[in-house]
Amino acid sequence: MTDRSTATVDQGSNGVPEDPWTPFRDQLLAEGLLVPTGVDGLYGRSGTYESVADAMDRLVLRVGADQAASSVRFPPVMPWATFERNGYLESFPDQMGSVHTFRGDERDHAELLRRTEAGEDRGTLLETTDMVLCPAVCHPLYPTMGGVLPDGGRRVEVYGYCFRHEPSTDPFRMQAFRQHDYVYLGTPDGARHHRDLWLERGLEVLSGLGLEVASVVANDPFFGRPGRMLAANQRNEELKYEIVTPVYATQRQTAISSSNCHLDHFGSPFGIETPDGEVAHTSCFGFGVDRITLALLHRHGPDPDGWPAGVRTQLWP
Amino acid sequence: MTDRSTATVDQGSNGVPEDPWTPFRDQLLAEGLLVPTGVDGLYGRSGTYESVADAMDRLVLRVGADQAASSVRFPPVMPWATFERNGYLESFPDQMGSVHTFRGDERDHAELLRRTEAGEDRGTLLETTDMVLCPAVCHPLYPTMGGVLPDGGRRVEVYGYCFRHEPSTDPFRMQAFRQHDYVYLGTPDGARHHRDLWLERGLEVLSGLGLEVASVVANDPFFGRPGRMLAANQRNEELKYEIVTPVYATQRQTAISSSNCHLDHFGSPFGIETPDGEVAHTSCFGFGVDRITLALLHRHGPDPDGWPAGVRTQLWP
Numbered sequence: 001m002t003d004r005s006t007a008t009v010d011q012g013s014n015g016v017p018e019d020p021w022t023p024f025r026d027q028l029l030a031e032g033l034l035v036p037t038g039v040d041g042l043y044g045r046s047g048t049y050e051s052v053a054d055a056m057d058r059l060v061l062r063v064g065a066d067q068a069a070s071s072v073r074f075p076p077v078m079p080w081a082t083f084e085r086n087g088y089l090e091s092f093p094d095q096m097g098s099v100h101t102f103r104g105d106e107r108d109h110a111e112l113l114r115r116t117e118a119g120e121d122r123g124t125l126l127e128t129t130d131m132v133l134c135p136a137v138c139h140p141l142y143p144t145m146g147g148v149l150p151d152g153g154r155r156v157e158v159y160g161y162c163f164r165h166e167p168s169t170d171p172f173r174m175q176a177f178r179q180h181d182y183v184y185l186g187t188p189d190g191a192r193h194h195r196d197l198w199l200e201r202g203l204e205v206l207s208g209l210g211l212e213v214a215s216v217v218a219n220d221p222f223f224g225r226p227g228r229m230l231a232a233n234q235r236n237e238e239l240k241y242e243i244v245t246p247v248y249a250t251q252r253q254t255a256i257s258s259s260n261c262h263l264d265h266f267g268s269p270f271g272i273e274t275p276d277g278e279v280a281h282t283s284c285f286g287f288g289v290d291r292i293t294l295a296l297l298h299r300h301g302p303d304p305d306g307w308p309a310g311v312r313t314q315l316w317p
Numbered sequence: 318m319t320d321r322s323t324a325t326v327d328q329g330s331n332g333v334p335e336d337p338w339t340p341f342r343d344q345l346l347a348e349g350l351l352v353p354t355g356v357d358g359l360y361g362r363s364g365t366y367e368s369v370a371d372a373m374d375r376l377v378l379r380v381g382a383d384q385a386a387s388s389v390r391f392p393p394v395m396p397w398a399t400f401e402r403n404g405y406l407e408s409f410p411d412q413m414g415s416v417h418t419f420r421g422d423e424r425d426h427a428e429l430l431r432r433t434e435a436g437e438d439r440g441t442l443l444e445t446t447d448m449v450l451c452p453a454v455c456h457p458l459y460p461t462m463g464g465v466l467p468d469g470g471r472r473v474e475v476y477g478y479c480f481r482h483e484p485s486t487d488p489f490r491m492q493a494f495r496q497h498d499y500v501y502l503g504t505p506d507g508a509r510h511h512r513d514l515w516l517e518r519g520l521e522v523l524s525g526l527g528l529e530v531a532s533v534v535a536n537d538p539f540f541g542r543p544g545r546m547l548a549a550n551q552r553n554e555e556l557k558y559e560i561v562t563p564v565y566a567t568q569r570q571t572a573i574s575s576s577n578c579h580l581d582h583f584g585s586p587f588g589i590e591t592p593d594g595e596v597a598h599t600s601c602f603g604f605g606v607d608r609i610t611l612a613l614l615h616r617h618g619p620d621p622d623g624w625p626a627g628v629r630t631q632l633w634p
Contacts, residue, residue, distance in 0.1 A: 035389060035461050036461075037391075037395065037396050037399075037457060037460070037461070038396050038398060038399075038460070039395075039396045039447050039448060042392060042394065042395070042396065042448065043392075044389045044390065044391045044457060044458075044461060045389065045390050045391075046387075046388065046389060047387065047388030047389070050388065050390050070363075070364065071363065071364030071367065072352060072361045072362065072363060072364070073361065073362050073367050074354075074361045074362075075359060075360075075478065075491070075492075075493030075494075076392075076393040076394075076450075076478055076480075076493060077359065077393075077414070077450070077480065077492070077493050078354065078356075078359070079354050079355050079356045079359065081355060082354075082355075084433055089429070089430065089433065090430060093419040093421075093426055093429060094418070094419055094420065095418075096418050096419055096443075097394070097416045097417075097418060097446070097448070098416070098417045098418065098419075098439075098443050099414045099415070099416065099417075099450065099480075099482075100414075100415045100416075100417050100440065100443075101411070101412075101413050101414060101415065101482045102410040102411055102413055102415075103411065104410075106540075106541040106542065109410055109540065109541060112406070112410060113406065113407060116401055116406065121445065122415075122445060123417065123440075123441075123443070123444060123445045124440075124441065126413075126415050126417075126440070126445075127440060128438065128439060128440045128443075129414070129482060130356050131356060131359065131414070131492075133393075133394070133416065140354060140361060141361075143354070143355070144352050144353075144354070144361060161392065161393055161478070163393075163394065163416075165416075165418040165446060174392075175392075175394070175448070176392030176393060176394050177392075223423075223426065224423045224426060225423065
C-alpha cells in the first residue's frame with residue numbers, strides 16, 4: 001500500500017514551508033491519539049485510537065464471515081529466507097528491516113558500548129540473524145501453503161504488523177503499521193475474482209464509514225532502473241489497485257487499502273499447486289487498519305464518541 | 318520473563334536424546350495450533366490459539382479495571398536511543414534485534430543479491446537504523462513519561478510484541494511473543510505496593526485458570542561477568558519475581574508471568590519525577606500472554622471447547 005502522489009508544499013504561518021500533514025499531525029499529538037517516540041513514523045497510540053483500530057479489525061472479520069477463510073497470525077518478524085525467495089529483496093531492498101544481533105564476547109561488548117557512547121557506527125559489531133521485519137502481512141503465509149490446494153482453492157485471513165523503512169513525519173506513513181488481509185490461493189480466474197470481489201467490498205465498507213473513496217490502478221515502488229519496468233508492467237496489467245481517500249487541506253490522495261494479483265509470484269517459489277497440477281495463482285486484499293483509523297480521525301474528528309451515528313453503528317454494532 | 322531451569326535430556330523412542338518439550342511441540346504442530354516457519358522460536362498461530370490469547374488479553378483488562386490505568390500500545394520496534402539509555406544494551410546485548418536496512422545504489426544492490434545467492438554474509442552491505450526490536454513491552458513507555466507525575470503516581474497498561482534473540486525449539490521460548498503489562502510510576506512505596514498487589518492478582522488469575530502456579534524470586538539473564546553480580550543483586554533484593562508453572566513430563570518450571578521493581582532505573586534516565594521532586598520509582602507486572610496460552614493448552618489439552626467449564630467461564634464470561 002503506497003501513495004506516490006507528490007506532496008504539495010504550503011507556507012506555514014511562520015513563513016517556513018509546512019508539510020501538508022502538519023496541522024493534522026499536530027492535532028493527533030495534541031489530543032494524545034499518537035504519542036511521539038522520537039523516531040519519525042514510530043508512535044505510541046492511545047486507547048481511543050486503538051478502540052477504532054480494533055473496531056475496524058472486527059468489522060473486517062464480519063465483512064469476510066461468508067468466505068470460509070481460515071485464520072492465521074504471524075509475529076512481526078519473519079524468516080529472511082522468505083524475504084529472499086519471494087523477490088522482496090530484489091524489488092524493495094531499501095524498505096527492509098533486517099534483524100541483526102550481538103554474538104561477541106565481553107571485550108566486543110565493551111567496544112560496542114564505547115562506540116555507541118562516542119556516536120560511532122556499531123553496525124560492524126553486530127551480526128545478521130535469519131530474520132527480517134515482515135514487510136507485508138501475507139508474506140509469511142505463502143511458504144506454509146506449499147503442496148496441492150483443495151478444489152476451489154483456499155482463503156485465509158491474516159492480520160498483523162508490517163514494517164517498511166520509510167521514515168516520514170506524515171502520520172499516514174508509519175514505519176510499523178497493521179494490515180488485515182484476505183488472501184486467495186487457487187486458479188488464475190479464482191484469483192482475479194477474489195480481487196474484484198474484495199475491491200468492491202472494500203469500497204462499500206469504507207464508503208459506509210463516511211469516507212470519500214475511489215479505486216485507482218497503482219504500482220509498488222520497485223527499486224532502481226529495472227524496477228521502473230516492473231512498475232510499468234504492474235500498471236499495464238492492472239495487477240494492483242488501491243483504494244484512496246483525499247486527506248489534508250490539499251485533498252492529497254492517500255491509499256488506505258489495496259488489492260494485488262500476484263499471478264504465480266508466490267505459487268512458484270513455494271510450490272503451491274492447484275489440483276490439476278498447475279502452479280497456483282494468488283491474490284490478496286488488504287485493509288490498511290492504521291491508515292483507515294487515521295482517515296476516520298481526519299474525516300470525523302478526534303473524538304469517536306461524536307462521530308455520525310451511521311459510522312458508529314458500522315464500527316460498534 | 319525468563320526461565321533458567323536446566324533442561325533434562327531424555328532418550329527419545331529412537332534412541333536419540335529428546336528435548337523434554339518435543340512431545341508437546343509435536344502435538345501443537347500436529348493440531349495446527351502453531352505453524353512452523355523454518356526459524357526456531359518463530360511460528361504462525363491458528364485461529365484457535367489466538368482465541369485463547371485474545372481471551373487472556375481481555376481477562377487481564379477485566380482484572381485491572383479498578384486500576385484507572387491509561388492505555389497505550391507501541392509498535393514492535395522502538396527507538397535505539399531508548400534501548401541505549403535504559404541500560405538494555407549494557408545488560409542484555411545478546412538478546413537484541415537491531416534493525417538494519419539497505420541504503421546503497423544499484424551496484425550495491427547487485428552485490429547484495431550476489432552475496433545472498435552465494436550464501437555469503439550480507440551484513441556489511443546493510444546499515445544501522447535508529448530502531449531496535451522492542452525487548453519488553455513497557456520499555457517504550459518510560460521515555461514518554463518524562464516530567465512530574467501526579468499525586469498517587471500513574472498506572473498504565475501496555476500490550477504488545479517483544480523480541481528476544483534466543484532461538485530454541487522449546488515452544489515456550491518464542492523469539493517474538495506478547496506481554497500484557499500493568500506499569501506503575503511514582504514513589505518507592507507505591508512501586509512495591511503495585512508489585513505486591515499484582516503478584517497476588519496474577520497468582521489468583523492464573524490458578525483460577527486451573528494452572529498450578531507459584532511465585533519465585535528470579536533474576537534476569539544479565540550478560541557477562543559483571544552481569545553475574547547484577548543478577549545476584551537482583552535476587553538478594555528480591556526485585557524480580559516470576560510466576561512459574563510445571564510443564565512437560567519433567568515438571569520443568571516455566572515462567573508465565575513476572576513482576577519487576579525497577580527502583581529508579583527508568584525514572585532517572587528519562588527524567589520522571591514525583592510531585593516532591595524525587596526521581597520516580599517504577600514497577601511492572603507482565604502477563605506472558607503467549608506462555609500462558611501455551612500453559613493452558615499444555616494443561617487442558619489442544620481443544621479449548623473441551624476445557625473445564627470453570628476455566629472457560631473465566632476466559633469467555
